[in-house]
Amino acid sequence: MAVTVREVLDDALVATAEPQVEVAGDSLDKPVRWVFTNEREDVASFLAGGELLVVEGRSLVADGREKRADEYVKSLVNADIAALMVELVEEVTQLPKVLVKAAKHEGLTIIGLRRRIPFVDICQSVNTMIVRGQMRMQMQVDVMSTSLRSELAQVSNPKAVADSIANLFGEDVVIFDVDGLEVARAGQNIHTATDCGIVLALEEQKRPLGALEISQRNTVFDEAMCRRIEQIAAPVLALYLDGGARVGMVAHLIAGPEDGVHVSSMEAREGHAMLDALGFAASGVYMPFAMKLKSVSNAMPAIVSMLDDFESNGGCESICLLEGDLMIGFLAAQDSGGDASVFSDRCLHALTQVAANEYVYTVHGRAALDTISLMDAFGALRSVIRTCISNDAECPYGTLECVDSSLMERMLGMERTDEAVRMVITQTVGYELMHNAMLIDTLCACFDNLDNKTGACEQLGIQRQTLYNRLDKVTQIVGISPTDKISWSMLLLGAKIAKSQHNHTISSTSTL
The missing domain is CATH 3.30.70.600 (Ribosomal protein S10)
Incomplete structure (x- = not known):
């Protein structure tokens, strides 16, 4: 399992720095990918997401940065860091109010350190914990893979596959074919609907085979384990679930x-x-x-x-x-x-x-x-x-x-x-309507007049009944009517963009 912000706070070495949650943010259970220290204001451009960023409190107010705290916080949130850890020991012992306000608004977790310890020690301790966790996880996946391959080596039908997986993990297992029909079920509670389980995709050579659902009553399946189960089970089930x-x-x-x-x-x-x-x-x-x-x-x-x-x-x-x-x-x-x-x-x-x-x-x-x-x-x-x-x-x-x-x-x-x-033109106007200039012009007139029918008629120089006949034709083609506010608004926008793009293309060609 991934190391979380909460688990970092429980680390023995980090605990000596007397960490306090200054702003709880969205969650203390966000996974920490790596611990990184960099006090540049544009540090977000160096981040890949999931970092625990460690900085001195003085860096947050240096060179007037306090006034730009909003932008700093937003950049960290956009970079998807796990949390910001700030040393609050000398000179700056409290977080700037504007920073706290921005963090609460954006959902950024901020941890304050009330006792000084070298940042390099924090990085070494937490990063070692992360690496050990990853190695332990990989070992578990490898052991599971070996056991699962051995279990599935002798199976002769989907029910045997379900039984093998259920026995290995002590969980309920349900297998579905590509049509969504249940083909096998196994486990201690085989008549109970699977609650809070995981659903794995079964496919062979990019062709879908169906799904395999496993409960998580005793085992929590991480991403690596899920992918490995899919890789091992799918080729076996392909012998029985291929829809032709x-x-x-x-x-x-x-x-x-x-x-x-x-x-x-x-x-x-x-x-x-x-x-x-x-x-x-x-x-x-x-x-x-x-x-x-x-x-x-x-x-x-x-x-x-x-x-x-x-x-x-x-x-x-x-x-x-x-x-x-x-x-x-x-x-x-x-x-x-x-x-x-x-x-x-x-x-x-x-x-x-x-x-x-x-x-x-x-x-x-x-x-x-x-x-x-x-x-x-x-x-x-x-x-x-x-x-x-x-x-x-x-x-x-x-x-x-x-x-x-x-x-x-x-x-x-x-x-x-x-x-x-x-994308907008394709998903709103569509292929058939795109090639009907009269209907596109009609929709553009509706767009220009905020869908006011009188204004659209005046712009087009047509009678009201003619406008309604055209709009009925649009509805017949795309399947939506003016009463569908969201889809109709998107259709008018798409028509306007399509018309503008067409005019721009003609203008560019004429210039050449």
Whole structure:
């Protein structure tokens, strides 16, 4: 296990410096990657995250730095340090008030040292503790790996795999195939839902196989141990859980664009061929979705019930795959009747059935009328899930969100402006609407007039009914209406950016 700030305070040598928690910050249980001492004001540029930074109190007020305490604290928080440790012995025996205020606001933990000891001793003691912990962890993983390989060497079915893992760790084990169906369960409490367990992704040669869920009643599984169990168990289970060509085609579709934003012409052709091979007609309409599962055991009953209810409607189908703790796929109808919004409402009604489940975080895209829009949507869904996982806060389980809800956050998280613009246009306007200049102009007029219909009509020089007819056409194409405030606002923004980019391209070409 990683050494935490709390454990550093309990270190025998650090304790001689009489450490006191001056500002508790977000948590004293944050892991410490390394102890580092540097009193430069721009020290954040030298940090990689997880450091315990040790400085003298005098450095915080030298050269007027006290006035810039806000910026200093923000830089440390952005660098994701574990905590700031400050020696408060000579001259500066109390933290500057502005620093304390900033730390409380930003959630930065600050430890005060009331007795002087060499910083090098602190670094040596804590860093040695960290290295020893890492070595001990690696030894445990190696021992576990040897035992697990030996256990699985003679198994002949998924149940035997589950039994072997359960016996080795003394935990409950449940194995699911790529469709989310339970194929094996083992452990002392085999009829009890797995609580507070971990979900491991099973895959072989980048093809998903399903998930393996293990309880954590007796053992806490760290990241290294989880990855090793996956590496050992997946090849064995691949002999029994490989879904064949169908799974390969579905996995290719739901992987989304290679660049994560927009499919290439070749990707689109391959995706269309696979969609056709799976039995979906050209008139089909699709609602892509992704579900982050806190516990597969506790989430699947609600998901299966939702899918069964949806498919009970004539002409409705669903396709989804389980990739560890992620269920991703789409709801589909062979004929939308020409109105994507009606299909969207039906799908949202179905997804709402799962949304209240405390073990599921559901994100849905927009109705897709073609292969390009569908595959692009999976890129957006995976981006939302990655953003959620990368944040320190836990995923908002028990909620249903649209990809548009986090669009601005994802846009701001991109390093290059051109890539951000491309992402916004692709995930709002979409492929079909992007090539309809009249509808783009109509949406831009709505944007310019704050969605005031009278102003938009005057700008376009059209009658009000003509405007409504155009907006109805937009709704039929993208599956959202002006009543959906968030998605409609993002659509207007995307249209404006697309129009501006088009004009900029024409202007640049004319200049040349």
